[in-house]
Amino acid sequence: MTRVLVAYATRFGSTREIASAIVHELNASDGIDAQSAEASGSLDPDQFDAFVIGSPLYGGKWISSAGMFAAIMSERMNGKPVALFSIGTTGVMKPEAGDAEHKAFIESLSEVAPSLNVVEDAAFNGYFERANLPWYLRIIDRFAPTPQGDHRDWQAIQTWTKSLVPKLSGE
């Protein structure tokens, strides 16, 4: 059995639901035993054989608990396979810009945590609620409005998760 930890951060809950969907899909595969948990220093990487780590982007960066988890635990992950995902809404109107934000963050993470064995990474659209923006971002958003609502593509998340199975199991 490959024990997989899906560690995530969230502010408003949409990434938690994505982490749950990833766990559900992984557990539908033979030989995988997956569970999710909010990223924190109390998780023990020795208990797992592979990791999926994800966070929403806020101002182009992951929530620090997820970034810190990946960076600080990277040595203890000991070269075990790691898949990374970002959630955001930049990509709803401009997919290339969404991907670029994600790639830039992953690159900076790999610089501070060079021992992370990243076998796969992806960006997915999240859930946009204008009311969650601070007032100054609401003003900016008025000029290039992101459509409100749930932009999560469950099919794309499921397909990506299926593609992870051989990479996480080291096949």
Ligand SMILES: Cc1cc2nc3c(=O)[nH]c(=O)nc-3n(C[C@H](O)[C@H](O)[C@H](O)COP(=O)(O)O)c2cc1C
């Ligand atoms: C204040 C604020 C800043 C955001 N910054 C970004 C960003 O830089 N890039 C992006 O793609 N999405 C951005 N988003 C969209 C969130 O990443 C998206 O709503 C995500 O689904 C939130 O995840 P959560 O519900 O797990 O916290 C921002 C949202 C808010 C409210």
